[in-house]
Amino acid sequence: MGFYLAQLLTGLANASSLFLIASGLSIIFGVTRIVNFAHGSFYMVGAYLAYSLVTWLDGGILGFWFSIVLAALLVGVIGLVVELIILRRIYHAPELFQLVATFGVVLIVQDATLAIWGAEDLLGPRAPGLDSAVRILGEPIPEYDLALIAIGPAVLLAIWLVFHRTRWGVLVRAATQDREMVGALGVNQAWLFSATFILGSFLAGLGGALQIPREAVSLQMDLSIIGEAFVVTVIGGMGSVSGAFIAAVLISVLNAFAILIFPQISIVLPFVVMAVVLIVRPYGIFGRPGSEHGGTEDPDQPLRLLSGKGAMMLAAAVMALALSPVFVADFTMILLVDVMVATLFAVSLHFMMGVGGMVSFGHAAYFGVGAYAAAMAVKLLGLGMIPAMLLAPFGAALAALFFGWFCVRLSGVYLAMLTLAAAQILWGVTFQWQDVTGGDDGILGVWPAAWASSDRVYFYIAFALCIGGIWALRRAAHSPFGYVLRGVRDSRIRAEAIGVDTRFHQWMGFTVAGAFAGLAGVVFAFSKGSVFPDALGIAQSIDGLIMVLLGGIHALAGPILGAAAFVLIEDWVTRLDYWRVIFGGIILVIVLLAPDGIAGGVNRLMRLLRRDAA
Amino acid sequence: MLDVKTLTARYGRAQILSDVTLSVGENEVVALLGRNGAGKSTTIKSVMGLVQHVSGQVTYDGQAILGRASHMICRAGLGYVPEERRIFGELTVEENLEVGRREPRADAPEWTFEHLFELFPNLAERRRNLGKQLSGGEQQMLTIARTLMGNPRLVLLDEPSEGIAPVIVEQMATIIGELKREGLSVLISEQNLHFARIVSDRAYIIEKGQMRYEGSFAHLDAHPDISTRYLAV
Ligand SMILES: Nc1ncnc2c1ncn2[C@@H]1O[C@H](COP(=O)(O)OP(=O)(O)OP(=O)(O)O)[C@@H](O)[C@H]1O
Ligand SMILES: [Mg+2]
Numbered sequence: 144m145g146f147y148l149a150q151l152l153t154g155l156a157n158a159s160s161l162f163l164i165a166s167g168l169s170i171i172f173g174v175t176r177i178v179n180f181a182h183g184s185f186y187m188v189g190a191y192l193a194y195s196l197v198t199w200l201d202g203g204i205l206g207f208w209f210s211i212v213l214a215a216l217l218v219g220v221i222g223l224v225v226e227l228i229i230l231r232r233i234y235h236a237p238e239l240f241q242l243v244a245t246f247g248v249v250l251i252v253q254d255a256t257l258a259i260w261g262a263e264d265l266l267g268p269r270a271p272g273l274d275s276a277v278r279i280l281g282e283p284i285p286e287y288d289l290a291l292i293a294i295g296p297a298v299l300l301a302i303w304l305v306f307h308r309t310r311w312g313v314l315v316r317a318a319t320q321d322r323e324m325v326g327a328l329g330v331n332q333a334w335l336f337s338a339t340f341i342l343g344s345f346l347a348g349l350g351g352a353l354q355i356p357r358e359a360v361s362l363q364m365d366l367s368i369i370g371e372a373f374v375v376t377v378i379g380g381m382g383s384v385s386g387a388f389i390a391a392v393l394i395s396v397l398n399a400f401a402i403l404i405f406p407q408i409s410i411v412l413p414f415v416v417m418a419v420v421l422i423v424r425p426y427g428i429f430g431r432p433g434s435e436h437g438g439t440e441d442p443d444q445p446l447r448l449l450s451g452k453g454a455m456m457l458a459a460a461v462m463a464l465a466l467s468p469v470f471v472a473d474f475t476m477i478l479l480v481d482v483m484v485a486t487l488f489a490v491s492l493h494f495m496m497g498v499g500g501m502v503s504f505g506h507a508a509y510f511g512v513g514a515y516a517a518a519m520a521v522k523l524l525g526l527g528m529i530p531a532m533l534l535a536p537f538g539a540a541l542a543a544l545f546f547g548w549f550c551v552r553l554s555g556v557y558l559a560m561l562t563l564a565a566a567q568i569l570w571g572v573t574f575q576w577q578d579v580t581g582g583d584d585g586i587l588g589v590w591p592a593a594w595a596s597s598d599r600v601y602f603y604i605a606f607a608l609c610i611g612g613i614w615a616l617r618r619a620a621h622s623p624f625g626y627v628l629r630g631v632r633d634s635r636i637r638a639e640a641i642g643v644d645t646r647f648h649q650w651m652g653f654t655v656a657g658a659f660a661g662l663a664g665v666v667f668a669f670s671k672g673s674v675f676p677d678a679l680g681i682a683q684s685i686d687g688l689i690m691v692l693l694g695g696i697h698a699l700a701g702p703i704l705g706a707a708a709f710v711l712i713e714d715w716v717t718r719l720d721y722w723r724v725i726f727g728g729i730i731l732v733i734v735l736l737a738p739d740g741i742a743g744g745v746n747r748l749m750r751l752l753r754r755d756a757a
Numbered sequence: 758m759l760d761v762k763t764l765t766a767r768y769g770r771a772q773i774l775s776d777v778t779l780s781v782g783e784n785e786v787v788a789l790l791g792r793n794g795a796g797k798s799t800t801i802k803s804v805m806g807l808v809q810h811v812s813g814q815v816t817y818d819g820q821a822i823l824g825r826a827s828h829m830i831c832r833a834g835l836g837y838v839p840e841e842r843r844i845f846g847e848l849t850v851e852e853n854l855e856v857g858r859r860e861p862r863a864d865a866p867e868w869t870f871e872h873l874f875e876l877f878p879n880l881a882e883r884r885r886n887l888g889k890q891l892s893g894g895e896q897q898m899l900t901i902a903r904t905l906m907g908n909p910r911l912v913l914l915d916e917p918s919e920g921i922a923p924v925i926v927e928q929m930a931t932i933i934g935e936l937k938r939e940g941l942s943v944l945i946s947e948q949n950l951h952f953a954r955i956v957s958d959r960a961y962i963i964e965k966g967q968m969r970y971e972g973s974f975a976h977l978d979a980h981p982d983i984s985t986r987y988l989a990v
Contacts, residue, residue, distance in 0.1 A: 313848065317848055323807065328828075331826075332828065554760070
């Protein structure tokens with residue numbers, strides 16, 4: 144009995160920290176509609192700041208709590224700065240831009256933290272006055288856990304009071320429903336958004352600061368918490384603080400007991416719960432579809448067909464690529480294979496987003512399944528390279544068929560979140576299922592057949608598969624199926640009115656995109672000779688998004704240019720020490736200054752030149 | 758007081774308004790008539806700063822307001838009542854009014870909770886109910902009351918008679934009369950010629966984003982072909 148109670152209390156203590164960070168995320172999303180990836184960074188910085196303040200002040204109980212609150216306040220200020228400099232400019236941009244921009248912030252904060260606090264994990268002090276354990280029903284319970292259990296509901300109450308008893312809170316709740324209307328009633332939205340951002344980042348900072356007596360402060364805190372925080376926010380209903388509280392308790396308590404039965408479940412449990420909740424309640428427990436007023440008003444431009452000149456340039460580029468093994472060095476050929484893999488991956492993601500209108504935060508799932516399917520076909524089934532290459536994309540297609548069925552039931556940001564959940568579930572399974580997937584050690588020795596083992600021959604195999612895949616996706620985009628899909632993207636209602644089964648088309652679009660991402664994964668697996676769980680990770684998914692964005696989402700050539708630029712920049716920049724700052728900076732510059740990407744930029748340049756010439 | 762000249766507006770690539778010109782005088786109630794999709798709401802939204810791509814001239818009280826943020830336009834003294842009502846469903850009636858509340862201004866009548874609850878007795882009874890629990894008519898009342906809390910001098914009223922019961926439409930006419938008596942100006946968009954005639958002093962007719970008529974209701978009655986051409990469905 145006592146044991147179960149202890150388990151419950153641990154769960155509740157975890158719920159408190161999770162609630163703090165998730166509530167901030169939820170409030171920010173509710174008002175600004177920004178899916179803030181940098182929220183995990185605020186949490187991490189909160190912990191680092193609290194660590195420094197606590198050790199520096201060293202002032203007993205009072206000093207400890209003062210440091211915690213001060214750290215959280217400082218994070219609030221950091222949040223304000225980020226809002227003023229970056230987010231303020233992209234409130235009207237599509238979700239993709241916002242997500243990628245906040246990811247740029249994640250990268251920059253990571254390097255800034257590394258520069259200030261170093262790479263070593265820091266072990267925080269115990270909380271003075273709460274540093275021992277009390278016995279409850281014979282089980283030792285850390286006093287600090289009990290304090291946390293009290294802090295969670297106390298913060299919930301405080302937020303509730305602010306939201307219901309102050310004019311500012313009423314405005315925030317109103318803006319969560321219809322921010323444009325709030326503006327038309329005379330409220331300065333910019334000011335409201337900034338204030339919301341301060342509160343949200345304060346809560347994230349507080350969540351991080353309160354963690355220091357419980358876990359080591361490390362550079363991994365940001366991305367390790369953000370997935371779970373998203374899940375809690377989505378389960379509770381984005382924008383709902385009480386929803387976040389209930390979801391945090393639900394997840395943490397379920398987790399505390401589930402690990403007793405099945406210790407590996409921690410990683411996937413939150414995502415499974417989220418998937419289940421979203422299918423039953425598409426907007427989360429307390430969520431409602433938000434008003435679309437004041438969002439971006441320009442409908443997506445149609446995909447442009449390549450002009451005659453463009454097509455010729457593309458053909459020339461493909462020719463040059465085909466001939467490149469004759470005159471480039473081996474390591475360049477390997478880099479070119481990377482470029483082709485990335486391009487196919489980006490084009491498949493673009494098919495899903497640009498053509499299908501479904502933003503995916505977890506496209507790497509299918510890339511990874513393709514790679515693993517190929518590796519496992521070789522290692523477990525003993526197949527040769529060619530059969531494995533042919534078989535593996537079907538594995539990815541099956542996975543996409545399965546998860547796509549759930550995802551297409553939702554739309555917008557919720558759909559994106561569910562794709563993220565799907566990817567995290569697959570990642571968790573891969574990571575944990577040591578016997579089959581090799582877990583963290585991955586699968587090694589996935590080399591091409593002997594006849595294909597020279598870099599040159601493999602280059603041509605990759606060339607055939609990737610260029611073939613890109614060509615097939617292009618054809619699909621312009622087939623009748625592709626037109627219907629775009630029709631659904633532009634107006635679901637209209638498409639339904641003329642009798643299109645919109646869900647089915649999106650489902651198939653999802654599957655096709657997944658299958659080709661899988662094909663990219665296959666080529667990737669054989670070119671590297673190994674696969675690791677990273678292939679399905681969040682970072683890989685975001686890489687894909689960055690490529691699409693970098694190239695420009697509205698142009699056919701966008702993902703191609705974007706992927707090439709991405710791989711080349713990455714290849715160059717990751718050799719530098721603080722490459723994240725540089726990379727994050729590049730991302731921000733593109734989002735803020737050239738929102739139509741490289742393809743759009745080139746287009747504008749051409750038009751300018753033509754006008755000058757005329 | 759409000760002068761709109763050569764206003765054009767577009768959504769994405771679709772041009773919705775071309776060269777719209779209209780004006781509203783001091784303490785005047787003006788109707789903007791037109792069929793579904795004629796561009797009435799777009800005109801009002803453009804004035805209110807809610808349409809991204811606009812050009813032309815809009816002056817209010819001598820200041821150019823086109824291109825300003827909508828909260829600045831509101832603060833200048835314009836009140837906007839949207840056609841979809843856009844009540845905050847999760848907020849109580851009182852909280853809805855609180856969102857609209859602004860400091861009193863010298864040049865316009867001041868509205869208080871009490872005063873508004875007198876004007877809208879139904880709302881008084883339901884002050885602690887959530888916006889989403891109100892009936893359509895009550896929501897229409899609330900959206901007007903909410904705008905009045907901002908103490909506007911000019912109210913832009915987008916299709917107040919749409920989709921509500923005849924009794925409430927009558928009540929609405931009374932309220933608009935009350936606003937005029939208080940010294941406010943009103944620009945009201947309408948499809949219902951009968952209702953517009955009761956409440957307003959003169960009319961504009963817009964069709965396919967262009968102004969087709971400007972003048973009195975008497976002239977409209979004397980020339981039924983105008984309303985047949987531009988208003989009949
Ligand atoms: N957000 C939008 N995006 C694209 N087109 C729009 C948008 N809002 C309105 N339109 C189009 O602009 C035109 C004018 O619309 P508007 O709402 O101004 O008409 P209205 O006169 O108010 O009609 P109603 O009586 O139906 O309210 C219509 O053809 C409509 O389809
Ligand atoms: Mg209208």
